[in-house]
Amino acid sequence: MSRSCEGRVVAVTGGGRGLGRAHALAFASEGARVVVNDLGVGLDGLPGADSPAARVADEIRAAGGEAVAHAGDIATSEGAASLIRTALETYGRLDTLVNNAGFLRDRMLVNLDEDDWDAVLRVHLKGHFLPLKHAAAHWRTEAKAGRTPVARIVNTSSGAGLLGSVGQGNYSAAKAGIVGLTLVAAAELRRYGVQVNAIAPAARTRMTERTFAEAMAAPDGGFDAMAPENVAPLVVWLGSAASAGVTGRVFEAEGGRITVMEGWRAGPTVDKGARWGVAELDEAVRGLLAGSDVPGPVYGSQT
Numbered sequence: 001m002s003r004s005c006e007g008r009v010v011a012v013t014g015g016g017r018g019l020g021r022a023h024a025l026a027f028a029s030e031g032a033r034v035v036v037n038d039l040g041v042g043l044d045g046l047p048g049a050d051s052p053a054a055r056v057a058d059e060i061r062a063a064g065g066e067a068v069a070h071a072g073d074i075a076t077s078e079g080a081a082s083l084i085r086t087a088l089e090t091y092g093r094l095d096t097l098v099n100n101a102g103f104l105r106d107r108m109l110v111n112l113d114e115d116d117w118d119a120v121l122r123v124h125l126k127g128h129f130l131p132l133k134h135a136a137a138h139w140r141t142e143a144k145a146g147r148t149p150v151a152r153i154v155n156t157s158s159g160a161g162l163l164g165s166v167g168q169g170n171y172s173a174a175k176a177g178i179v180g181l182t183l184v185a186a187a188e189l190r191r192y193g194v195q196v197n198a199i200a201p202a203a204r205t206r207m208t209e210r211t212f213a214e215a216m217a218a219p220d221g222g223f224d225a226m227a228p229e230n231v232a233p234l235v236v237w238l239g240s241a242a243s244a245g246v247t248g249r250v251f252e253a254e255g256g257r258i259t260v261m262e263g264w265r266a267g268p269t270v271d272k273g274a275r276w277g278v279a280e281l282d283e284a285v286r287g288l289l290a291g292s293d294v295p296g297p298v299y300g301s302q303t
């Protein structure tokens with residue numbers, strides 16, 4: 001049986017650990033040649049001692065696959081451009097970009113320093129935008145030269161971005177921004193043969209294994225639902241030619257469960273046909289809210 005990503009070249013940011021590593025290995029086992037990016041930073045984004053991208057590329061090669069490591073910072077123009085260049089110079093093409101790299105600086109809003117805000121917005125939001133922009137520019141050139149690609153981008157949002165998460169104001173804002181970016185990219189890049197979707201994963205990685213120790217624990221036997229390898233098949237499918245026609249969508253993926261997330265849509269509405277007086281709005285707005293769905297609870301909230 002032919003493998004789903006035979007002949008494709010896939011770049012995975014933050015592919016040295018956790019979910020990104022699982023995605024990189026899964027793409028390789030489906031026949032893709034993989035550019036494994038990872039800067040090798042600590043949990044908080046500060047410089048780390050090791051080189052996880054090289055380790056995962058070695059792992060793929062040891063299993064008979066093809067991979068090259070890229071150790072740049074994807075939240076810089078040079079790092080993002082050189083990631084795309086590495087794919088083109090090493091393998092002559094790029095078919096799929098998986099934006100996944102990131103880290104956390106969790107604090108309650110009143111204690112959240114400007115640096116922690118900037119660092120988290122930078123790595124997630126800018127770290128999605130820059131590789132996407134450089135990959136898209138390449139695919140646009142290809143399309144204009146009459147070689148319309150079957151290109152795919154898979155972005156990584158989070159339940160924190162979709163519903164909010166107490167203590168993660170910076171991260172929730174960045175991950176919500178990634179959903180907006182996904183919608184715009186899907187609309188703008190469709191004409192160049194590029195599909196763009198996002199996932200909101202949940203899995204046991206260094207990012208979650210302590211904070212959610214109980215929920216993330218591996219069972220003694222049976223299905224290990226929180227293993228990051230459970231999220232990878234959906235990412236591979238979205239990153240393959242098989243997902244033709246699927247773009248601008250957000251999927252939650254955890255264990256064996258895949259959920260299509262349905263976003264903002266217009267609820268109850270009222271139009272007076274003239275400017276409202278503030279005093280009238282008490283009744284009007286409360287009336288609208290009475291007929292609307294109550295939003296899901298923010299993660300970690302008491303109410």
Ligand SMILES: NC(=O)c1ccc[n+]([C@@H]2O[C@H](COP(=O)([O-])OP(=O)(O)OC[C@H]3O[C@@H](n4cnc5c(N)ncnc54)[C@H](O)[C@@H]3O)[C@@H](O)[C@H]2O)c1
Pocket residue numbers: 013014015016017018019020037038039040041042043045052072073074075100101102103123127156157158159200201202203204205206207208
């Ligand atoms: N684990 C979960 O349950 C969960 C839930 C929701 C969203 N996510 C998201 O999934 C993605 C992967 O997270 P994970 O849990 O595997 O974490 P992880 O810490 O295991 O892996 C993230 C990797 O990104 C790398 N990285 C960080 N900054 C980088 C940069 N500037 N350039 C290149 N590489 C960089 C790190 O070195 C690390 O290896 C993140 O975007 C995270 O926010 C994870």
